[in-house]
Amino acid sequence: MEALADRDYFSDHVILKDPYAYFEAIRAKGPIYRIPGSGLVVVTGYEEILEVINNTRDFSSVLAPQGPAAPLPFTPEGSDITPQIEAHRTEFIGGDLLVSLDDRPHSLSxxxxxxxxxxxxxxxxxxxxxxxxxxxxxxxxxxxxxxxxxxxxxxxxxxxxxxxxxxxxxxxxxxxxxxxxxxxxxxxxxxxxxxxxxxxxxxxxxxxxxxxxxxxxxxxxxxxxxxxxxxxxxxxxxxxxxxxxxxxxxxxxxxxxxxxxxxxxxxxxxxxxxxxxxxxxxxxxxxxxxxxxxxxxxxxxxxxxxxxxxxxxxxxxxxxxxxxxxxxxxxxxxxxxxxxxxxxxxxxxxxxxxxxxxxxxxxxxxxxxxxxxxxxxxxxxxxxxxxxxxxxxxxxxxxxxxxxxxxxxxxxxxxxxxxxxxxPDFVGAATKPDAKEKRGLFGFLKKREAGPASPTQYSTLETKIGVLLADPAAKAVIDRHFPGVSADPRIGMGKGMTFRTVQKFAPDMFTTEALDAADVELAGLAPQ
Structure with a gap:
């Protein structure tokens, strides 16, 4: 039968659902243990983990989101691989997140x-x-x-x-x-x-x-x-x-x-x-x-x-x-x-x-x-x-x-x-005098009973993308000026914004001239 310490922490569902016996089996081999044949070091000791966490000079956090089991996107060369890490940072899962940053970028953030x-x-x-x-x-x-x-x-x-x-x-x-x-x-x-x-x-x-x-x-x-x-x-x-x-x-x-x-x-x-x-x-x-x-x-x-x-x-x-x-x-x-x-x-x-x-x-x-x-x-x-x-x-x-x-x-x-x-003295939310008022304040639990006032005119400045694309006539205008954009998944994720906001991040795709021209046609439509 395979010893507990020899099992794979990263693929064993039983261990991941209850890891403490596994950690104790590793601890029995010492507070710092190099898993044979894996290139992976497991640290279970309190003082030893503090030593690593506080040594930002010698250790990088780039692995934090993806974990240490995944292979590196490069072959380490030399006694200092900091340049290699930075050259390949975007190849690490979450390598540009705060938790992964090192040195000056991390300090500034x-x-x-x-x-x-x-x-x-x-x-x-x-x-x-x-x-x-x-x-x-x-x-x-x-x-x-x-x-x-x-x-x-x-x-x-x-x-x-x-x-x-x-x-x-x-x-x-x-x-x-x-x-x-x-x-x-x-x-x-x-x-x-x-x-x-x-x-x-x-x-x-x-x-x-x-x-x-x-x-x-x-x-x-x-x-x-x-x-x-x-x-x-x-x-x-x-x-x-x-x-x-x-x-x-x-x-x-x-x-x-x-x-x-x-x-x-x-x-x-x-x-x-x-x-x-x-x-x-x-x-x-x-x-x-x-x-x-x-x-x-x-x-x-x-x-x-x-x-x-x-x-x-x-x-x-x-x-x-x-x-x-x-x-x-x-x-x-x-x-x-x-x-x-x-x-x-x-x-x-x-x-x-x-x-x-x-x-x-x-x-x-x-x-x-x-x-x-x-x-x-x-x-x-x-x-x-x-x-x-x-x-x-x-x-x-x-x-x-x-x-x-x-x-x-x-x-x-x-x-x-x-x-x-x-x-014994419990009073339910439904019977509290201000319950409806609070549900209005915390409208996150259900859709607001009264939505925003209906717009009198469409525009790429004030009308959200999702609203424009939901109206067939407005969608046709958008596709005429920006062919294929309504099917672009990136736009699908930005339906809560306006096209003028998106322009700030994609000025070549959404030029001011094209947006102005679209607004002329949109102004003649009756919002649904």
Whole structure:
């Protein structure tokens, strides 16, 4: 029988759904282990992972999104392969994302973002978080239960960051649909690997329009600050860089924050006496979340590549070596944590866990994740007398059946069905005097009852592309001036923008003269 440590972490669904025994089998071979015949080094030790994360001089983050198992797009040559990495960066999956950047490009991008997630900014956003969490939880409790991941967690974290950034309400459902349709990060399926960037492509098309708009007409939101920010040397970032950052901000934390809520809820439900203790003293919720992050953080691993001949501990690591940093293993390292498998609400120095990484690439959205998950857990505890798993779906407490996603990056449940017993003083959302008003404010849960006023005239400046292409007469005008454009999939992803906005990114394709000529014909049509 094949030894556990000899099995392939990246292709074994059983290990990916429950990786902890595998990590312990690797740890038994030492905190730094070179897998025979693979060229891959696995690091499970807490101090050793800190050593790698903090050594940005010798290690590149370019592998972070695609993981260390995929082959490199080049053959490493010499003791310093930094020039090769940069020459082939676009061939790495997600190689141009913030999480993958190195050196000055990474420092400049972080400078832009670090000023955005300030305590005052998050405090202002907390009012929205609280109201929206209250609405979602009240609706779920009124029904007697919910499927936590898709019905609560994913829409909640998606719309929280949408509100923070200033994404228009009309586009938020489209973003949620794109995320829901996409595969989880780190999925094993080959087709999923190809499709993993698709939600980011769709959102990026929209963010291009938002950034152009915010540069012309700034508003009081983070997206305006980001769109008009300058680097520390006074230079202005290219628009494409801002679009990438905004898209990354929106997309990066969706799955991890949603999964964190599910992972935390499992402890709340099954840890004896925990939910009663938290109800009695909600001040303990932040400490509970930190211990959940240590034991069941949403990110199991990240990756680096040695770009120079270097060392990890006593192990010599040549340039080109791919390194897997098992964050989940480091957070259970017995050399760092006493009784590492146990859940301890008052564990000393708990915030030193590595669930959000550390150093230059520490998760920029960690403060937001802590706030949003804390707030919605407060609401769940406030409005319930008890929370339990539906036994028909997940089995009894002593024999739970929980399905985790088979991802080499993400640790999270695919579904969690909750039974919610209302608190004695619970008042459902449907019976609250301001319920209809709140549904109008948070129109993201359903289509707005009253849409925007009908336009009196079509134009390429004010009418969205989707509206024009939905009207056969207007579509004919567009195709006459821009042959074949209505069938172009790139335009299909930009239906929420106008042709004048798209012109900024494709001036040769959409000239001012052609757009003006189209407007003359469009003005004579009656909008449908």
């Amino acid at each position: 972080r400078q832009l973002l670090n000023r955005l997630f300030t305590p005052s900014r998050l405090k202002a956003n907390e009012a929205f978080i609280t109201d929206y969490a209250d609405q979602l939880v009240r609706d779920a409790v009124a029904k007697g239960g919910t499927e936590l991941i898709k019905e609560i967690a994913t829409p909640f974290v998606t719309l929280v960051v949408a509100d923070l950034l200033g994404v228009p309400a009309d586009d938020r459902q489209l973003f949620m649909d794109a995320i829901d349709a996409g595969p989880p990060p780190g999925s094993l399926d080959a087709n999923d690997l190809i499709a993993q960037n698709q939600p980011l492509v769709i959102m990026g098309t929209y963010f291009a329009g938002y950034v152009a708009d915010r540069r012309e007409t700034p508003r009081d939101d983070i997206l305006s600050e980001l769109s008009n920010a300058t680097y520390s040397d006074g230079t202005t970032p290219e628009m494409l860089e801002i679009v990438r950052l905004a898209t990354f901000l929106f997309g990066a934390g969706q799955d991890t924050s949603a999964k964190l809520l599910g992972n935390a809820m499992r402890f709340i439900v099954d840890q004896p006496g925990l939910q009663q203790r938290l109800r009695a003293d909600p001040v303990l919720i932040p400490a509970m979340l930190e211990e959940v992050l240590r034991l069941e953080g949403s990110t199991k691993m990240t990756a680096r590549i040695a770009r120079k001949d270097t060392r990890i501990g006593d192990l010599e690591v040549p340039a080109g070596t791919r390194v897997m940093l098992a964050l989940a293993a480091a957070n259970r390292d017995p050399r760092r944590w006493s009784d590492p498998e146990a859940f301890l609400l008052d564990r000393p120095k708990i915030k030193e866990h590595l669930a959000f990484g550390r150093g230059a690439h520490v998760c920029v959205g960690a403060p937001l994740a802590r706030v949003e998950v804390r707030v919605i857990i407060e609401k769940f505890l406030e409005h319930t007398e008890s929370i339990d798993l539906v036994e028909e779906k997940h089995g009894p407490p002593d024999d739970r059946s929980l399905d985790y996603e088979a991802s080499f990056i993400i640790r999270g449940l695919s579904a969690m069905h909750l039974k919610l017993t209302p608190a």
